[in-house]
Amino acid sequence: MTNGEIDQGDITVATTLASNVFKVVGLKRRVLSPEEGLVMNAASYALDQEDQFYGLEIVRFTALPAGTVYPILSRCEERYRMIIGAFEDGSAVDLERPLRRLYQPTEFGHRIFALFQPEIPGSAE
Numbered sequence: 001m002t003n004g005e006i007d008q009g010d011i012t013v014a015t016t017l018a019s020n021v022f023k024v025v026g027l028k029r030r031v032l033s034p035e036e037g038l039v040m041n042a043a044s045y046a047l048d049q050e051d052q053f054y055g056l057e058i059v060r061f062t063a064l065p066a067g068t069v070y071p072i073l074s075r076c077e078e079r080y081r082m083i084i085g086a087f088e089d090g091s092a093v094d095l096e097r098p099l100r101r102l103y104q105p106t107e108f109g110h111r112i113f114a115l116f117q118p119e120i121p122g123s124a125e
Helices: 010-026 034-049 057-064 066-078 107-113
Strands: 084-085 100-107
Touching: 034 057, 034 066, 034 100, 034 107, 057 066, 066 084, 066 100, 100 107
Parallel strands: none
Antiparallel strands: 084 100
16 A cells, blocks of 8 residues: 555545634644645544554555654644544553554544545455
8 A cells, every 4th residue: 555546636635624624623723734634544444444443554554654653643642632542452462462552533533534535545345
């Protein structure tokens, strides 16, 4: 999955709509960056499949570096209150991998993610 497979026009429209929603609810926010749009589009897709997602899933969907995705997720959680993150249950030893931080949308997050197309082109059967 690469950035080029995602319809940039659809994401541009969605990021503009999302930026307007931020403004309406009183968040001082510039227009979302293309990377933020890609992350939100991928989160919308992931949430269409399940009620939560994790960061590496977004990295894989967008092909953006983890160093770009995780700060965007952090802003979505801490500044914009769009998602709530918590580490999965269990232990890294039992799972034989690091624990994942799982993200679920807040009510506001649902409103924002609904503006994006929950589809990753090229992923349809």
